[in-house]
Amino acid sequence: MRLPVYRQADGVRRPVARVASRVPAALAALAALAGLGTLPALAPAGAAASARAAGGSRSSRVTITLYNGQHPETTSALVAAFEKRTGIRVVVRDGDEDQLADEILEEGGSSPADVFYSENSPALEDLQSHGLLAKVWASTLEEVPRRYDSPEGDWVGVSARVSGFVYNTRLLSRSQLPRSVLDLASPRYEGKLALAPTETDFQPVVTAVERAVGHEKALRWLEGLKRNAGSHVYPDDETLTAAVNSGQVAIGVVNDYYWYRLRYDLGAPRMRSVFAYFAPRDPGYVVDVSGAAVLRSSRHRRAAEELLAFLVSREGEQILAHSQSYEYPLGSGVGTAQPIRPFDELRPDPVTIAELGEGRAALALLQQAQVL
Amino acid sequence: MTLTFERQAPEQRPFPGPGGRRPRARGRVRARRAERRPWLAFASLAVVGLVLLPLAFLLLQAANSGWSEVWRLLWRHLTLTLLSNTLQLAVVVTAASAVIGTGAAWATERTGLPARRAFGALVVLPVAIPDFVVASGWVSLFPSLHGLLGASIVLTLGLYPLVYLPVAASLRSSDPAQEEVARSLGLGPWRTFFRVTLHQVRAALLGGCLLVALYLLAEFGAFSILRFQTFTTEIYAEIQVGFDPAAGAALSLVLVVLGLAVLAGEWAASNGSRGSRAALSSARPRPPVRARLGRGTLPALASMGLLVALGVGVPVGAIVYWLVSYTRTTLPGAASLASAAWHTFAYSAAAAALASLLALPVAILSVRRRGRLSLALERAGMLVQAVPGLVVALSLVYFSVRYARFAYQSAALLVVAYSLMFFPLALVAARASLARVPPRLEEIGRSLGRRPVLVLLRVTVPLVLPGLLAGFFLVFLTATTELVATLLLVPNGVQTLATQFWAYSSDLAYGAAAPFAAVMLAVAVVPTYLLGRWFDRLPSRLARTA
Numbered sequence: 001m002r003l004p005v006y007r008q009a010d011g012v013r014r015p016v017a018r019v020a021s022r023v024p025a026a027l028a029a030l031a032a033l034a035g036l037g038t039l040p041a042l043a044p045a046g047a048a049a050s051a052r053a054a055g056g057s058r059s060s061r062v063t064i065t066l067y068n069g070q071h072p073e074t075t076s077a078l079v080a081a082f083e084k085r086t087g088i089r090v091v092v093r094d095g096d097e098d099q100l101a102d103e104i105l106e107e108g109g110s111s112p113a114d115v116f117y118s119e120n121s122p123a124l125e126d127l128q129s130h131g132l133l134a135k136v137w138a139s140t141l142e143e144v145p146r147r148y149d150s151p152e153g154d155w156v157g158v159s160a161r162v163s164g165f166v167y168n169t170r171l172l173s174r175s176q177l178p179r180s181v182l183d184l185a186s187p188r189y190e191g192k193l194a195l196a197p198t199e200t201d202f203q204p205v206v207t208a209v210e211r212a213v214g215h216e217k218a219l220r221w222l223e224g225l226k227r228n229a230g231s232h233v234y235p236d237d238e239t240l241t242a243a244v245n246s247g248q249v250a251i252g253v254v255n256d257y258y259w260y261r262l263r264y265d266l267g268a269p270r271m272r273s274v275f276a277y278f279a280p281r282d283p284g285y286v287v288d289v290s291g292a293a294v295l296r297s298s299r300h301r302r303a304a305e306e307l308l309a310f311l312v313s314r315e316g317e318q319i320l321a322h323s324q325s326y327e328y329p330l331g332s333g334v335g336t337a338q339p340i341r342p343f344d345e346l347r348p349d350p351v352t353i354a355e356l357g358e359g360r361a362a363l364a365l366l367q368q369a370q371v372l
Numbered sequence: 373m374t375l376t377f378e379r380q381a382p383e384q385r386p387f388p389g390p391g392g393r394r395p396r397a398r399g400r401v402r403a404r405r406a407e408r409r410p411w412l413a414f415a416s417l418a419v420v421g422l423v424l425l426p427l428a429f430l431l432l433q434a435a436n437s438g439w440s441e442v443w444r445l446l447w448r449h450l451t452l453t454l455l456s457n458t459l460q461l462a463v464v465v466t467a468a469s470a471v472i473g474t475g476a477a478w479a480t481e482r483t484g485l486p487a488r489r490a491f492g493a494l495v496v497l498p499v500a501i502p503d504f505v506v507a508s509g510w511v512s513l514f515p516s517l518h519g520l521l522g523a524s525i526v527l528t529l530g531l532y533p534l535v536y537l538p539v540a541a542s543l544r545s546s547d548p549a550q551e552e553v554a555r556s557l558g559l560g561p562w563r564t565f566f567r568v569t570l571h572q573v574r575a576a577l578l579g580g581c582l583l584v585a586l587y588l589l590a591e592f593g594a595f596s597i598l599r600f601q602t603f604t605t606e607i608y609a610e611i612q613v614g615f616d617p618a619a620g621a622a623l624s625l626v627l628v629v630l631g632l633a634v635l636a637g638e639w640a641a642s643n644g645s646r647g648s649r650a651a652l653s654s655a656r657p658r659p660p661v662r663a664r665l666g667r668g669t670l671p672a673l674a675s676m677g678l679l680v681a682l683g684v685g686v687p688v689g690a691i692v693y694w695l696v697s698y699t700r701t702t703l704p705g706a707a708s709l710a711s712a713a714w715h716t717f718a719y720s721a722a723a724a725a726l727a728s729l730l731a732l733p734v735a736i737l738s739v740r741r742r743g744r745l746s747l748a749l750e751r752a753g754m755l756v757q758a759v760p761g762l763v764v765a766l767s768l769v770y771f772s773v774r775y776a777r778f779a780y781q782s783a784a785l786l787v788v789a790y791s792l793m794f795f796p797l798a799l800v801a802a803r804a805s806l807a808r809v810p811p812r813l814e815e816i817g818r819s820l821g822r823r824p825v826l827v828l829l830r831v832t833v834p835l836v837l838p839g840l841l842a843g844f845f846l847v848f849l850t851a852t853t854e855l856v857a858t859l860l861l862v863p864n865g866v867q868t869l870a871t872q873f874w875a876y877s878s879d880l881a882y883g884a885a886a887p888f889a890a891v892m893l894a895v896a897v898v899p900t901y902l903l904g905r906w907f908d909r910l911p912s913r914l915a916r917t918a
Contacts, residue, residue, distance in 0.1 A: 072875040091865035235596040370450040
């Protein structure tokens, strides 16, 4: 009996005292928890965040922004390796190369982009002509054969593909195949041809044809393609390749890597199509160069140049060579590891980067033929 | 009743009115309404000005590129093809959506269709499935589908919910007594439908058709996959390939003119039927006597089932097909899925809230203060629906780079872009629910001496909240599937579900892209369910408020 009474009597103060005595202890425990457990865990994340926010004022955590017009999967593998090697953080903005180039033009001298990585040279040449690109380090340019770099040294070639045609093996026999891209305008291909006029990979072919046969003939050729294609006009080479493979349409001009990627994703047994090359030096047989540039407005030029150097280094090009992007590496003498026709066995049209230019003539031609 | 209330007001009021205002008689109330107009009109003007920013951009760009260049691009045979394609499609899809949307609404609201609640939720779902997923799904199933036929099928199946939602809501809130009277006077079920029911839902039907027609003008993703050339696909081609946003923007002016024509058409058709809505709302609706389908049950069930199978089944089937057949691609990590889902959710929800907020003053003005100004503002607000997303995004890039650099590539700007693009959806929803709230209730609030802002917050907003919520969900659902503007405006380094789907599918990695489409659908299911629930409870709410 005494014990409860004692407790009862004491009860008025006791809880207060208990709480009061516990407050410092709790505070101490909290502080210990914060000091020993939480703070160290938070510190690196906080530092990283502040470095990101400040745009990388500390040399160890510089952050650069990459406007990526290349295929996102290819780029993310390259970026991950670069970040690991250099400690430089890369924020990637994915998009269509033309759209990103437009954005950079709009942003002008204060673009958030440090590096622009494009699928084709015309987008880079367009920025170059507006004076928005910085000179690439000479040591970087030296890793790549001269004719695949910017003629002015404003961007560096990283990888290449080649154009040819994809055809459905059930809809066309070998004897029906074209020798030249010019044949595709013939009435033989009426209702059989697929066209992707808005695909950026198609413009270099138009430029090469115009260079080979002149404006008038090129215009009539395009009109023939438009007639033959009819309703088979596709938004891009990916869709076009899949359409040929599924038998919607018989034949179309594409870059080789779309067909290889489709085969990778679908599996060889489900391929009903084949990629083939035009005759040597045909204007439909064009090497397209994918390249990268540092923006003149970049505030982290050194880190940006390091990314370019990495892309054409042995390590960077090896990633490309072994990836499922099926492109030809251009830098450091690395050859592709994929079972595609070796780069030095290609016999493309001799059209140069400078002749491909910004693609304006090709565009005017496409508009004149009312394909666009 | 109202008068007694006014007289009692001073004694009952627990706090003195702001500024010590005295309660006033009816004549003074009218004076207050006039006083309130400038504030409301000013807010509406500001909102519509913001919404019309893309149009200002178009004019600027057209002037920049030079009118001779605009003529060079327009004065071609191609323009005629595009115009005829666009108009044919607009007529076919709008008509088909009107028939399907109204039919489905009638079936779920006025008949004893089995499982009508489930159907009510399922038929709304297509609005939340991205156009590019639907179109890719159809092309996977029917590789030869293309052109006008393909575009009509895919777009009708995607857009009929925009007719279904307002018509179903209107059926719910309209008094079934009229139909019952018609039946008792000897009219058959069909003639009752055409002569009474259709007349009751006319305004909602026209509003839905207006949204469908405007939406069609700006549609891009489905058309590019279905190989159907319209003005919008041509605009994209010019901007994407042409390095020439000016030319593309100039071409968009044609779409604006077409949009104006559609708006004028709807206005002409709906003129005169507007007034009847407020009158209807004062009636006390009760559950309708549902038409027994009898022998028609099976055909009705079959057609509703077919509608759901085509609208929801095909895209879901396509996602499953991609997952199964593109097996060689490694699937994306859970972290990237979760991060993309979170960003999509956050941006879309913020945009939906902003759009609803912006729509409120314009809706109030257009419903409560009918006049030339309010009509012009409401119509102008709708016009943005006819402008392609790419153009809206480019205009925001243009203005923010020049005048609000801090906002460029910020999440806030993307949210603004969404809310401008989908402003008409929020406006239509807010307007429809406001039209059903008797103005008497607001007058009572003002007669109690409350400031207009307080009346707005404490009387109007709670009453139209369900409608605002419906608009919120509609904007939310549409924004989660947006791709083109997102690619242009998303903050650096951030991915949404739509951009990730695009990134993988542009690599032909449909297997890796499919989970993002699946999550997009999952994100859409909850709002769709809530939207359906709201429509289910509509009659009881109205009974309480009327």
